[in-house]
Amino acid sequence: MQATLRLPKDWDVVSLRGALGAGFDADRPRTVRVFFLDTFDWRLASSGGRLTDETTHGARSLRWVDGSGEAAHLLPVTGTVRFARDIPESVLRSRIESLIEVRALLPVGECQVHRQGGRLRNSAGETVVLLNLETATILDGTGRATGDPVSSAEVLAIPGFEATFEDVIRRLDALTGCGTAVPNLIELAVIARSRRIGDYSSKLELQLDPSQSADTALRSILRNLLNTLRANVDGVIADHDTEFLHDFRVATRRTRAALAQLKGVLPAEGVDRYLPELRWLGSLTNPCRDLDVYLLEMEAFRSMIGDSAGSLAPLQRVIEKARRDAFREVRAGLRSARFRRLLDSWQAFLDDPVPDGEPPPNASRPVIELSSQKISKAFRRMRRHGMSLGENAPLDALHRLRIYGKKLRYLLEFFRSLYQETEIEPLVEELKALQDILGGINDVRVQQRRLLEFAHLPALAGRVETLLAMGRLAGALQQRQDRLRVELESTFSAFAGPDGRSRYKALFGAGE
Amino acid sequence: MRTVAIWSIKGGVGKTATAVNIAHAAALGGTRTLLWDLDPQGAASFYLRVPARLEGGARILLDDATDLGWHARPTEFDNLSLLPADFSFRRLDLELDATKKPRKQLARRLEPLAARYDLVIMDCPPSVSLVSEAVVRAADAVLVPVIPSTLSMRTLEQIRGFVAEHGRGRAELLPFLSMVDRRKWMHLDLCERCLADPSFLRTVIPSASVVERMGLTRTPVAATLPSQPVAQAFASLWQEIAAKLRVGP
Numbered sequence: 001m002q003a004t005l006r007l008p009k010d011w012d013v014v015s016l017r018g019a020l021g022a023g024f025d026a027d028r029p030r031t032v033r034v035f036f037l038d039t040f041d042w043r044l045a046s047s048g049g050r051l052t053d054e055t056t057h058g059a060r061s062l063r064w065v066d067g068s069g070e071a072a073h074l075l076p077v078t079g080t081v082r083f084a085r086d087i088p089e090s091v092l093r094s095r096i097e098s099l100i101e102v103r104a105l106l107p108v109g110e111c112q113v114h115r116q117g118g119r120l121r122n123s124a125g126e127t128v129v130l131l132n133l134e135t136a137t138i139l140d141g142t143g144r145a146t147g148d149p150v151s152s153a154e155v156l157a158i159p160g161f162e163a164t165f166e167d168v169i170r171r172l173d174a175l176t177g178c179g180t181a182v183p184n185l186i187e188l189a190v191i192a193r194s195r196r197i198g199d200y201s202s203k204l205e206l207q208l209d210p211s212q213s214a215d216t217a218l219r220s221i222l223r224n225l226l227n228t229l230r231a232n233v234d235g236v237i238a239d240h241d242t243e244f245l246h247d248f249r250v251a252t253r254r255t256r257a258a259l260a261q262l263k264g265v266l267p268a269e270g271v272d273r274y275l276p277e278l279r280w281l282g283s284l285t286n287p288c289r290d291l292d293v294y295l296l297e298m299e300a301f302r303s304m305i306g307d308s309a310g311s312l313a314p315l316q317r318v319i320e321k322a323r324r325d326a327f328r329e330v331r332a333g334l335r336s337a338r339f340r341r342l343l344d345s346w347q348a349f350l351d352d353p354v355p356d357g358e359p360p361p362n363a364s365r366p367v368i369e370l371s372s373q374k375i376s377k378a379f380r381r382m383r384r385h386g387m388s389l390g391e392n393a394p395l396d397a398l399h400r401l402r403i404y405g406k407k408l409r410y411l412l413e414f415f416r417s418l419y420q421e422t423e424i425e426p427l428v429e430e431l432k433a434l435q436d437i438l439g440g441i442n443d444v445r446v447q448q449r450r451l452l453e454f455a456h457l458p459a460l461a462g463r464v465e466t467l468l469a470m471g472r473l474a475g476a477l478q479q480r481q482d483r484l485r486v487e488l489e490s491t492f493s494a495f496a497g498p499d500g501r502s503r504y505k506a507l508f509g510a511g512e
Numbered sequence: 513m514r515t516v517a518i519w520s521i522k523g524g525v526g527k528t529a530t531a532v533n534i535a536h537a538a539a540l541g542g543t544r545t546l547l548w549d550l551d552p553q554g555a556a557s558f559y560l561r562v563p564a565r566l567e568g569g570a571r572i573l574l575d576d577a578t579d580l581g582w583h584a585r586p587t588e589f590d591n592l593s594l595l596p597a598d599f600s601f602r603r604l605d606l607e608l609d610a611t612k613k614p615r616k617q618l619a620r621r622l623e624p625l626a627a628r629y630d631l632v633i634m635d636c637p638p639s640v641s642l643v644s645e646a647v648v649r650a651a652d653a654v655l656v657p658v659i660p661s662t663l664s665m666r667t668l669e670q671i672r673g674f675v676a677e678h679g680r681g682r683a684e685l686l687p688f689l690s691m692v693d694r695r696k697w698m699h700l701d702l703c704e705r706c707l708a709d710p711s712f713l714r715t716v717i718p719s720a721s722v723v724e725r726m727g728l729t730r731t732p733v734a735a736t737l738p739s740q741p742v743a744q745a746f747a748s749l750w751q752e753i754a755a756k757l758r759v760g761p
Contacts, residue, residue, distance in 0.1 A: 061542070071590075072590065074590040074591055075542035076542045090543075090630060091544060091627070091628075091629075121561065125730060126562060127562065127587070127588055130586060158585050159582075160563065160565065160585070
């Protein structure tokens, strides 16, 4: 059990002792520099936890409070902590790792705190309540103080002394009159950096209205995607982690898919103008993303072939070098005038609701009509193609199936708010599972191809152990692909079988 | 999560002072530590200003429906919690005996704590009993304070046999020299002989009045007097144990 109370600006230990009795006592205050850490998409905040990087008297620690009311975990650290793997091995690290995965921890807010531990002891000298007394000044992105300092007392109950805990809360409340409405420090610190907790999510969160026109709905989908795309640009350029580029690419692909699949809604000349530009963004970023995936998988590769001797290390260096080169291309592309022009004119196009001349044929149709028709069609296309594939379908054909699946998935995601959540969600989930398998099969194909290319590089010439390890890896990847193929059969049957088919029919109609 | 038992057949060898001080050293290093006070006298609880009372008493320790973590008390130190003793623990032997597979009981009770703690330190009563068997069964390491005296060394041999039998090859025996008075010629001589035994930890804990004063300050030595040699000795003892057990924070 714990509670936080606001303290008046001019509080001091003497006045607290007056209120709580002679058993109260506090340490000398320490000045602590506090950075709030979270991922760009707020994975820690949305778990209810709070991670801070705190420095006092030159000693640095991470402090994790998981939101369950348990005492904080304080872990001394040195050096940069950007990824979970930078945290010393600990329960804290595994907890953070499970929440943030491959995302980077970024400082999302900062404050300077005068902190002192306090406690109330009974006449037997036993600790009956623990307190954490703080006065915090929020700093903005440049380290300047903003707003008034916030003083608070965090009170932690000790099992067996719950009544004393309640009593302390009452006494503090009577003393300060400020109540428990304590401004949330992290929220304030984040606002001081012009952000808001939860202001970004890679998920497409849209609330469409079934009766609105296809034109209005599509524009809001595309605006949403453009916002996602814009939100990630700085992070891609700063290269904080791989997910900025990933989210950027997903937003680009979704935009392309929306334009290509929902024809006749927006003016054709606009669509014709922007599709090639969006394709350019795809090809600009493809190599970098492929190499990112490779590097993210490296650990798994090593364990796949039991490489404890580090035979793959030279390969890793080659990939890292290639990745650096590919990333430079990406960064140059995103800093180019071409990219800036694309964003600006794309935005202007989306904001300009009045097309000149004849409106496109589907523009004013109710969106639900169009979405049902398109989803239905995309499902049938994917199903038909999948059913035509035999047991040993060529990889190209599986790749095509995956592309059809992607298009279907994007449509489901664009329009999910138009349908009953309980009905559409299982379809999305089922398709996601299928796509994971198809994606895995394709990843292996790409990785094997790249492996062959890498093997020819002069940097690896004569590195026999590395080349042999790469050979083992190619074999292991092949096994992975074979396993995925087996899985694919049953998953696809569930998707395309009579059951799956009738669920799509029931929800989206025959789509004729 | 790793589990260290501090145990000796003899009393007054510095068990509880060691338990409290190395628990504090571990916590300072970021290891989430639970000090489990199994001694009905409740000295470890006293040192950390936690009442030596456990609602439900010895029985609750063996109750399958109870998560021991619920009874852990936060202390005044970051990362350090304490599971308090209770006077009823004097009957723990009898309570254990009434359960199925009594020797496995404590190990089972520890399992759910793994999500919350990196380290559990058990401060055990000085005796040879069913409780000791269960403790040794649950421990990754048994830390044994040895005062340099011929009698202590005889005791150590008995302990070695006991741990080998009940630890099932898992529990590592880690004897170390405790309460050493460098002014005593006999201490120095016996220290030398002990340290010739490679199983002894290399850190020697000196006899120090600040440790005796813990009864008054009721706080680990390093919390108030970090530069005292004995505080540093406890820290380095913990470092040695951590390295042996590969306990991370």
